[in-house]
Amino acid sequence: MTVRVMLVSPATTAAVREARFGADEPLDELGARAARAAAGDLPRVERPLCGPSLRCRATAEALGLRAEPVDRLADWDMGRWRGRRLDEVSAGEPEAVAAWLSDPSAVPHGGESLTALCARAGDWLSSLPDDAGRVLAVVEPAFARAVTVHALGLPTEVFWRLDVAPLTLTELSGRAARWNLRCGRPLAGERDRP
Numbered sequence: 330m331t332v333r334v335m336l337v338s339p340a341t342t343a344a345v346r347e348a349r350f351g352a353d354e355p356l357d358e359l360g361a362r363a364a365r366a367a368a369g370d371l372p373r374v375e376r377p378l379c380g381p382s383l384r385c386r387a388t389a390e391a392l393g394l395r396a397e398p399v400d401r402l403a404d405w406d407m408g409r410w411r412g413r414r415l416d417e418v419s420a421g422e423p424e425a426v427a428a429w430l431s432d433p434s435a436v437p438h439g440g441e442s443l444t445a446l447c448a449r450a451g452d453w454l455s456s457l458p459d460d461a462g463r464v465l466a467v468v469e470p471a472f473a474r475a476v477t478v479h480a481l482g483l484p485t486e487v488f489w490r491l492d493v494a495p496l497t498l499t500e501l502s503g504r505a506a507r508w509n510l511r512c513g514r515p516l517a518g519e520r521d522r523p
Contacts, residue, residue: 332457334501335372335465336473337516339380339388340364341495344412351404351469352412356387360495364391367496367516371465378466380404388496389467392516396467401453404469408440433485444485446471451479459504473499480508 340360344352356364364387371392379389379396381403389396410418419426425437433443441449454476457464468476470493478488480501493499493513500511 330459330462330504331502332459332461332504333463334454334457334476335374335463336476336499336501337371337388337392337465337467338470338473338493338495338497338499339382339384339467340391342384345495348415350407350410350413350415350418351382351384353383355383356391361387361391363496364388368393370516371498372463374463374465378402378464380466380468380472382469385467385469392467394465394467399466401449402466402468402472405443405446405471405475406440408436408438410438410440430489433488443475443488447475447478447485447488450475454479454501454508455505470494476501477510477512481510482506 340356340363342354342360343357344354368391371394377389377394377396378399379385379394379402381398381400386396386398422437428435429437436442450472473493474488474491477491477499478485494515496516498514498516500514501508503509
């Protein structure tokens with residue numbers, strides 16, 4: 330049986346616009362409005378899921394989903410960099426940022442390595458039963474990228490070459506070790522933006 334996994338990236342926040350590492354911030358008014366505009370643009374599923382972050386939960390709610398928060402769908406743990414702007418961290422810790430960007434096993438921030446994130450995302454995907462049918466989850470962009478890397482058997486470094494915009498749908502269909510990808514379909518609220 331084919332499983333269809335639909336990953337929706339959450340709406341934007343002020344921290345996203347400021348290029349900050351996630352710190353469980355709420356949606357801003359622009360993000361909430363865009364998510365409400367996209368409500369109804371998702372396929373029906375019996376049991377929607379979402380990452381545990383405030384951003385994912387608020388997006389799911391604005392989309393009209395009664396999503397179950399799942400800890401395994403959490404964002405990439407950025408440790409002590411959480412909430413800081415990338416340019417600030419780069420200026421203060423250039424060697425640490427260089428290691429983080431070039432070595433998938435590096436954890437200069439004290440959080441989770443890229444390798445560990447991809448493994449966690451892959452474990453979740455692999456845990457879906459063959460009869461799961463249609464699975465929809467609102468997850469942070471990093472988690473969607475990590476699932477994609479795992480599903481397609483890509484080298485971990487490809488993670489950095491994938492972009493997941495706010496309120497887009499990344500779709501995987503298949504099962505176990507054979508997945509097909511359809512990425513980046515904007516939801517209605519984002520299609521209408523300039």
